[in-house]
Amino acid sequence: MQAAAPAVPRRAVIGAGLVALAIGLAAWAGLSGAALAPASTDYQFSRGTQLATGEEARMKADIARAAADDRLHLRVIGHSGTEGDAAANMRLSEDRAEAARGIALAAGLPASRIDWVGGVGGGDPLPRGDDMGDRAYQSGLARVTLIWRLQP
Known part of the structure; x- marks a missing residue:
């Protein structure tokens, strides 16, 4: 006659199931949170509202x-x-944003998927490198940022 296998307490089974569920939910929340995080890309301007070559x-x-x-x-x-x-910098930044909006519409993006278009002037500068001259630094600030957000 074989000895009966020891019984696993019901609480242990339920507890293990709840832990597995919690771990699964935490992993799902982390993955979906990463997928919902906005992605941004900068595009440089050469002067005024003229995008740099290739941009x-x-x-x-x-x-x-x-x-x-x-x-x-x-x-x-x-x-x-x-x-x-x-004030002139603010107008220029707004004009750059509108130029990018026009490119987005011409590229086939429906206007209903453009949530916001605006300028910040010089109010959101990039970090400046120690070896970067003033002219090069200011040139790098002439940009437009496109931020893509996933709407579930």
Whole structure:
């Protein structure tokens, strides 16, 4: 006659199941949270509202890829340098944002998926490298940022 296997207490089975469920939910929340995190890309301007060489093509390609997913929505933020008249810098940054919005629409992104378009002037500068000259630094600030957010 074989000895009976020791019985596992019901509480232990339920407890192990709850722990497994909690771990699974935590993993799912972490993965979905990462998927919902916004992704941003900067595109440089050479002067005024003229994108630097190659930037318009890069922007159009990025927008075309994102336009294929109906859940992706766009925010457009224009930037300018930090020197000069603050009001003029604000207008320039807004014009850059509107230029990028026009490119997005021309690339096939529906207007309903563009959540916000605006400028921040020189109010959101990039970090400055120690070996970077003033002219190079200010040139790098002339940009537009596209932020893609997944709308579940």
